[in-house]
Amino acid sequence: MAQGHIIPFLALAIELEQKRGCTITFASTPLNIKRIKPSLPPNSSIQLLEIPFRSSDHGLPPDCENTHDLPYHLILKLVEASRSLKPSFHKLVYDLVRKQHGRLPLCIISDSFFGWCADIAHELGFKNSRYADVREPSRWSWYHLILKLVEASRSLKPSFHKLVYDLVRKQHGRLPLCIISDSFFGWCADIAHELGVFHAIFFPFCAFSTACYYSIGMSLPHRNNDSKEFVLADFPQASRIHVTQMSENLQGGHGAETIRKLVQDCMSIDGALFNSMGELDEAGLAFFQKTFGKPFWPIGPVLLPPGTGSRAGNEAAIKAVEVCRNWLDTKPPNSVLYVSFGSQNTVSASQMMHLAFALEASGKNFIWAVRPPTGFDINSEFKEKEYLPEGFENRNKASGRGLLVHQWAPQMEILSHKSTSAFLSHCGWNSVLEGLSYGVPIIGWPMASEQFYNVKLLEEEIGVCVEVARGRISEVKSEDIVAKIDLVMNDTEKGKEMRKRACEVRNIINNSIADKEEFKGASVKAMDDFLNAAMLMREEAKRTP
Numbered sequence: 365m366a367q368g369h370i371i372p373f374l375a376l377a378i379e380l381e382q383k384r385g386c387t388i389t390f391a392s393t394p395l396n397i398k399r400i401k402p403s404l405p406p407n408s409s410i411q412l413l414e415i416p417f418r419s420s421d422h423g424l425p426p427d428c429e430n431t432h433d434l435p436y437h438l439i440l441k442l443v444e445a446s447r448s449l450k451p452s453f454h455k456l457v458y459d460l461v462r463k464q465h466g467r468l469p470l471c472i473i474s475d476s477f478f479g480w481c482a483d484i485a486h487e488l489g490f491k492n493s494r495y496a497d498v499r500e501p502s503r504w505s506w507y508h509l510i511l512k513l514v515e516a517s518r519s520l521k522p523s524f525h526k527l528v529y530d531l532v533r534k535q536h537g538r539l540p541l542c543i544i545s546d547s548f549f550g551w552c553a554d555i556a557h558e559l560g561v562f563h564a565i566f567f568p569f570c571a572f573s574t575a576c577y578y579s580i581g582m583s584l585p586h587r588n589n590d591s592k593e594f595v596l597a598d599f600p601q602a603s604r605i606h607v608t609q610m611s612e613n614l615q616g617g618h619g620a621e622t623i624r625k626l627v628q629d630c631m632s633i634d635g636a637l638f639n640s641m642g643e644l645d646e647a648g649l650a651f652f653q654k655t656f657g658k659p660f661w662p663i664g665p666v667l668l669p670p671g672t673g674s675r676a677g678n679e680a681a682i683k684a685v686e687v688c689r690n691w692l693d694t695k696p697p698n699s700v701l702y703v704s705f706g707s708q709n710t711v712s713a714s715q716m717m718h719l720a721f722a723l724e725a726s727g728k729n730f731i732w733a734v735r736p737p738t739g740f741d742i743n744s745e746f747k748e749k750e751y752l753p754e755g756f757e758n759r760n761k762a763s764g765r766g767l768l769v770h771q772w773a774p775q776m777e778i779l780s781h782k783s784t785s786a787f788l789s790h791c792g793w794n795s796v797l798e799g800l801s802y803g804v805p806i807i808g809w810p811m812a813s814e815q816f817y818n819v820k821l822l823e824e825e826i827g828v829c830v831e832v833a834r835g836r837i838s839e840v841k842s843e844d845i846v847a848k849i850d851l852v853m854n855d856t857e858k859g860k861e862m863r864k865r866a867c868e869v870r871n872i873i874n875n876s877i878a879d880k881e882e883f884k885g886a887s888v889k890a891m892d893d894f895l896n897a898a899m900l901m902r903e904e905a906k907r908t909p
């Protein structure tokens with residue numbers, strides 16, 4: 365927004381176009397673009413795009429978009445005001461990519477005053493990815509909406525307050541033993557305490573990954589660090605964490621405020637339950653104990669029995685169980701790879717192609733719970749012809765090597781079948797617990813939230829996982845995926861070791877939930893301790909006038 369900058373920028377754009385054959389889009393504010401237009405050489409196809417800006421909205425005289433138009437004392441104000449261009453520029457870039465059918469620019473070159481463009485460039489993963497899937501409202505806005513939902517859920521408090529009081533009234537004043545709420549509803553503690561009732565959070569995660577997530581959200585360590593890796597000051601047990609192991613919300617910093625509130629909520633709880641096993645989650649549990657000074661009970665794995673999943677009972681689900689079981693019955697023991705990215709995640713279009721090539725090239729039997737790639741509604745129809753290599757489904761159907769399950773796969777049934785050998789998973793914590801409960805080693809491809817740290821725990825601490833890729837925008841090569849599949853499923857040293865370890869972990873899990881007269885597992889004891897603590901509080905409340 366200064367002639368002294370615009371002129372060399374224009375020169376650079378012309379040089380890159382005419383001498384290097386680059387396709388150039390030149391973006392600036394409307395009046396600057398108007399000024400630049402006549403300066404383009406007649407044979408140039410540089411595209412000029414406007415970023416909306418109204419100087420009068422920023423305490424500047426109207427129609428001032430260039431230092432040239434301003435007295436010296438207002439120049440700093442213009443520089444400050446130019447920061448407001450970011451959201452519009454963000455939209456401009458994404459619209460551009462969408463128009464180019466997901467093809468990303470090679471790079472963004474910004475003026476020295478617009479260093480913030482780096483965030484947008486990195487968000488698109490320019491360095492790592494040739495294609496972005498932004499044909500539909502972008503994946504980022506979807507993530508922003510999740511934060512919005514979390515925020516909105518706070519408004520439930522007054523109604524929940526009323527609900528609890530109505531319930532107590534209906535029960536003639538008899539109080540509940542405790543209120544157990546989700547980690548996003550820590551505010552329930554206020555209502556429980558008003559009634560003198562115990563309040564606990566149930567984390568459907570392991571403590572290790574929740575600790576990483578909370579610690580990163582509270583300190584955003586990548587902000588004060590030039591290197592791409594960091595160690596968490598309050599949780600060094602997690603060892604080195606790479607910025608690519610941060611969810612999009614944390615990388616951009618916009619999830620930090622939500623985490624801060626969640627952590628604050630944790631201060632007033634009486635205790636918390638983790639869906640994990642103490643023996644495998646010691647460091648994370650110690651972090652919570654130390655940080656919040658409350659009891660934390662690992663009561664996991666708490667899993668639905670096979671066949672009772674949320675989609676069970678409907679005809680399609682029953683049919684899917686039958687199809688998968690029959691198909692698996694025809695396969696030798698330990699020969700099938702199961703691929704699924706959980707209930708709310710999917711890979712990008714180019715990643716999906718590479719994954720499909722890899723599954724064919726690996727020569728292994730596989731079941732793949734397919735979902736449309738990013739940019740499409742995850743629950744919409746899966747169009748093989750559009751999303752997968754030509755003839756993929758028919759070829760694999762004919763050879764009997766691969767089974768595609770559209771939409772919802774009977775995951776527990778698949779994982780518990782003796783033919784299943786390995787699980788390529790996004791490592792949502794439920795999937796992890798389900799896989800490990802049946803001694804199935806994992807090929808990890810974390811996508812979001814705490815999944816990156818689940819993989820870390822499973823690979824570095826527990827030894828039942830290898831990571832194959834990270835996130836939706838990283839470039840994956842089919843040969844790398846094949847190498848990881850071979851490593852885990854073939855008779856390699858590492859594969860044997862992982863399978864052995866997965867069976868040991870299955871035994872740890874079985875032991876932890878054993879509830880026999882002669883032996884109570886650690887998770888069962890933890891549940892006893894939790895209920896005792898709640899009862900103790902009730903007794904104390906009765907004694908207090």
Ligand SMILES: O=c1ccn([C@@H]2O[C@H](COP(=O)(O)OP(=O)(O)O[C@H]3O[C@H](CO)[C@@H](O)[C@H](O)[C@H]3O)[C@@H](O)[C@H]2O)c(=O)[nH]1
Nearest residue numbers: 568706707708733771772773775792793794795813814815
């Ligand atoms: O085709 C499918 C897909 C999923 N599932 C089931 O759905 C659940 C999926 O849970 P999970 O593996 O944890 O994945 P997400 O749905 O992605 O889980 C969210 O919730 C988890 C627990 O809180 C977090 O660990 C994740 O990061 C978060 O994405 C599991 O029980 C699966 O068995 C099926 O049965 N069939």
